[in-house]
Every structure is written in structure tokens, then in C-alpha cells.
Amino acid sequence: MxxxxxxxxxxxxxxxxxxxxxxxxxxxxxxxxxxxxxxxxxxxxxxxxxxxxxxxxxxxxxxxxxxxxxxxxxxxxxxxxxxxxxxxxxxxxxxxxxxGVFSLKLPVPENATFIAGGSGIAPIRSMLRTLCSSPAPNAAPNGLRLFYGFRTPHEFIYRDELQGYAKKKKLVLHTTIDAPADNWGGDVGFVPEILPKYSDYAKSDAYICGPPVMVPAAIKVLSGLGFDGKRIYREQW
Ligand SMILES: Cc1cc2nc3c(=O)[nH]c(=O)nc-3n(C[C@H](O)[C@H](O)[C@H](O)COP(=O)(O)OP(=O)(O)OC[C@H]3O[C@@H](n4cnc5c(N)ncnc54)[C@H](O)[C@@H]3O)c2cc1C
CATH class of the missing domain: 2.40.30.10 (Translation factors)
Known part of the structure; x- marks a missing residue:
């Protein structure tokens, strides 16, 4: 290499x-x-x-x-x-x-789910930036959904960019913090806990990156919601 x-x-x-x-x-x-x-x-x-x-x-x-x-x-x-x-x-x-083999599979289906915890947003941001950039090859402008969890509101990495994609309706964004905090409008709780709350999304490809405690828990919930295990891609550290 x-x-x-x-x-x-x-x-x-x-x-x-x-x-x-x-x-x-x-x-x-x-x-x-x-x-x-x-x-x-x-x-x-x-x-x-x-x-x-x-x-x-x-x-x-x-x-x-x-x-x-x-x-x-x-x-x-x-x-x-x-x-x-x-x-x-x-x-x-x-x-x-x-x-690494954790990589965006192209073409992305109309609906893809992304799940990130903490700095696990890094590879997911690369994927979303590619898909939400215009013009971008093989971009799926609709149906992308991100669940992103971090400890406190101050730890929302790439806040402006991700909220910008949501504003432009390129992405449905769900954010969650570990414990209640003042002036927080998102969810509260660990990411796997909030997945069933918004289960109206299509059960196609899912990409997960986060800490070792989060990733298996999220996969378990996705499987219960009907996602095909072969189409759940993961990275953890
Ligand atoms: C595929 C992959 C992608 C990654 N991508 C990212 C990324 O995008 N962003 C990111 O931030 N990280 C990422 N990581 C993690 C990154 O590689 C490092 O592991 C991380 O930055 C910590 O490295 P470090 O040298 O600072 O800590 P280390 O020195 O390796 O220590 C890690 C932790 O262990 C503790 N520790 C060390 N030695 C001991 C000891 N003897 N006893 C008790 N505790 C000890 C330290 O205090 C520290 O908290 C990724 C990892 C992988 C495998």
C-alpha cells in the first residue's frame, strides 16, 4: 500500500x-x-x-x-x-x-439508513457528503435517513452541514443525546433505543459506525424491525 x-x-x-x-x-x-x-x-x-x-x-x-x-x-x-x-x-x-470494506455500496437504493455514535459520524459523513452533494454520481436525493447519537448537545459533530442537508430535504435527521439537557429539541437516549420510535422508514441498506457497545445493539434492533442482516454494514472502534 x-x-x-x-x-x-x-x-x-x-x-x-x-x-x-x-x-x-x-x-x-x-x-x-x-x-x-x-x-x-x-x-x-x-x-x-x-x-x-x-x-x-x-x-x-x-x-x-x-x-x-x-x-x-x-x-x-x-x-x-x-x-x-x-x-x-x-x-x-x-x-x-x-x-477497509466498510464502504458505500453503489448505486444506493432510494432509501438508506445511517446510524452513527460520537466520532463514528466520520465515515458516515463521507457517505452523506457524497450522496448529498450536487451534482454527485449515483446520488439518491431522497430517502436518506440518519440517526446520530452523542453525549451532550456540544458534541454534535458536523452540525451545520448535517442540519443543512436536512433543511434541503436531502436527509431525514434524528439526533439524540445520552441524558436530558436544556434547550435540546432532539431525542434523549441511546441510538438503538430511538430506532423503533421512527420505524416508518424502508428496511433497505443500513450503515452503522460507532463504539463497540452501540453497534451490536443497533444491529439487534434493526433485525427486529425487519432489516436484512446481509444489508447491514458496520464499522466500530
Ligand atoms: C477502522 C478504524 C477507524 C477509526 N476511525 C477513527 C476516527 O475517525 N476518529 C477517531 O477519533 N478514532 C478513530 N479510530 C480509533 C483510533 O484508531 C484510535 O484508536 C484512537 O484515536 C485512540 O488512539 P490513541 O493513540 O490516542 O490512544 P491509545 O494510546 O491507543 O489509548 C486508547 C485509550 O486507552 C487508554 N490506555 C492506553 N494504555 C492503557 C493502559 N495500559 N491501561 C489502561 N488504559 C490505557 C488511553 O488512556 C486511551 O484512553 C478508528 C479505529 C479504527 C480501527
């Missing part, structure tokens, strides 16, 4: 724990929405003396020709994510890829 050196073009402090990193997109780096890359930083070695490498889903769309975007949560005492959060524009990240 080819490796590249990618300069950091822009860093956006998206939520208290999540930064969005815009990296130069190397010439010839192609990927399908949903795939991930491996990243390392010069001089960042682990305890065993090996270069630290971590996987990150590509959050941008293949249609974003000039950059790749990563959406990285700063893990408490996390070796690589903390180092990423200390980078500045102009610094360099080593990347290789793309990797």
Missing part, C-alpha cells in the same frame, strides 16, 4: 474533544466513502520503540479533490490522538491507504 506525506492545511476545533484535520490529498490517493487510512507522525514512537500508527476513517468525500478530512476525538491519555491535537497547520502526517 502506498504511503504519502500529507501537510496539515487546516484544523477546526469542532467540539470540546474533537478536532477536524484537513490534510493535503496526495495525487493518486483514491478511496470509497467509508474507508479509512493509517496515520503516523514523524518521531512519535510507542513504548516498544515502534512508530505509532493509528487508523482513522476518512470523513471527507472523494469529491473533495484537494483535501482529506479526519475527525479525531482526543482520547484521555491517548498516545496518537493527543499528539494529533497538538499539531499545527503546516505540520506533516504520514498516511497510507485506503483500507
Amino acid at each position: 502506498a504511503s504519502y506525506r500529507a501537510g496539515v492545511l487546516e484544523i477546526v476545533n469542532e467540539t470540546p474533544r474533537v478536532n477536524l484535520f484537513r490534510l493535503e490529498r496526495p495525487k493518486g490517493f483514491s478511496f470509497v466513502p467509508g474507508q479509512f487510512l493509517m496515520a503516523s507522525i514523524d518521531g512519535l514512537y510507542g513504548r516498544e520503540g515502534a512508530l505509532v500508527k493509528r487508523s482513522y476513517s476518512i470523513a471527507s468525500s472523494p469529491l473533495d479533490k484537494d483535501y482529506l478530512e479526519l475527525c479525531i476525538t482526543r482520547a484521555d491519555n491517548g498516545l496518537f490522538s493527543v499528539a494529533m491535537h497538538e499539531l499545527d497547520t503546516g505540520d506533516v502526517v504520514n498516511i497510507s491507504g485506503p483500507y
Whole structure:
């Protein structure tokens, strides 16, 4: 797999724990929405003396020709994510890829369901950005539905973009937080719990990405609602 050196073009402090990193997109780096890359930083070695490498889903769309975007949560005492959060524009990240079979199946059926928890929105955002961009090849402008769960209202990643798709009626958006909070108009509860509440949607392809505790629970609920297990695609970390 080819490796590249990618300069950091822009860093956006998206939520208290999540930064969005815009990296130069190397010439010839192609990927399908949903795939991930491996990243390392010069001089960042682990305890065993090996270069630290971590996987990150590509959050941008293949249609974003000039950059790749990563959406990285700063893990408490996390070796690589903390180092990423200390980078500045102009610094360099080593990347290789793309990797992974979690990817958008084209053509997308008229109705597809997306489910994300926390920074699990990264590969889902790549998929939705591709489908909701106009013009986009094989886009299904209607019938896309996203269930997105995060801990508190402050942790709504890609809020403006996702709400924009919903406003333009390209996406039906359901958001949920873990516990009640002031001025919150969405749902409350874990994502799997709210899926049955809106079961009017077509039971076609489903794409799920989130923490290991969320993904199997969501699959169980979807199966109970009549989704075909072979058309449920998943990624977790
Ligand atoms: C396919 C894939 C895609 C991914 N995409 C994303 C993405 O888009 N965004 C994202 O944010 N993450 C993503 N991840 C997760 C990412 O790869 C890293 O695992 C994450 O950033 C944490 O790495 P780290 O080096 O910062 O933390 P690590 O140093 O690996 O530590 C992880 C956690 O374990 C704790 N820990 C470490 N050592 C110990 C110990 N000895 N005892 C107890 N606790 C310990 C740390 O405190 C920390 O909280 C993805 C993972 C996979 C597999």
C-alpha cells in the first residue's frame, strides 16, 4: 500500500474533544466513502520503540479533490490522538491507504439508513457528503435517513452541514443525546433505543459506525424491525 506525506492545511476545533484535520490529498490517493487510512507522525514512537500508527476513517468525500478530512476525538491519555491535537497547520502526517470494506455500496437504493455514535459520524459523513452533494454520481436525493447519537448537545459533530442537508430535504435527521439537557429539541437516549420510535422508514441498506457497545445493539434492533442482516454494514472502534 502506498504511503504519502500529507501537510496539515487546516484544523477546526469542532467540539470540546474533537478536532477536524484537513490534510493535503496526495495525487493518486483514491478511496470509497467509508474507508479509512493509517496515520503516523514523524518521531512519535510507542513504548516498544515502534512508530505509532493509528487508523482513522476518512470523513471527507472523494469529491473533495484537494483535501482529506479526519475527525479525531482526543482520547484521555491517548498516545496518537493527543499528539494529533497538538499539531499545527503546516505540520506533516504520514498516511497510507485506503483500507477497509466498510464502504458505500453503489448505486444506493432510494432509501438508506445511517446510524452513527460520537466520532463514528466520520465515515458516515463521507457517505452523506457524497450522496448529498450536487451534482454527485449515483446520488439518491431522497430517502436518506440518519440517526446520530452523542453525549451532550456540544458534541454534535458536523452540525451545520448535517442540519443543512436536512433543511434541503436531502436527509431525514434524528439526533439524540445520552441524558436530558436544556434547550435540546432532539431525542434523549441511546441510538438503538430511538430506532423503533421512527420505524416508518424502508428496511433497505443500513450503515452503522460507532463504539463497540452501540453497534451490536443497533444491529439487534434493526433485525427486529425487519432489516436484512446481509444489508447491514458496520464499522466500530
Ligand atoms: C477502522 C478504524 C477507524 C477509526 N476511525 C477513527 C476516527 O475517525 N476518529 C477517531 O477519533 N478514532 C478513530 N479510530 C480509533 C483510533 O484508531 C484510535 O484508536 C484512537 O484515536 C485512540 O488512539 P490513541 O493513540 O490516542 O490512544 P491509545 O494510546 O491507543 O489509548 C486508547 C485509550 O486507552 C487508554 N490506555 C492506553 N494504555 C492503557 C493502559 N495500559 N491501561 C489502561 N488504559 C490505557 C488511553 O488512556 C486511551 O484512553 C478508528 C479505529 C479504527 C480501527
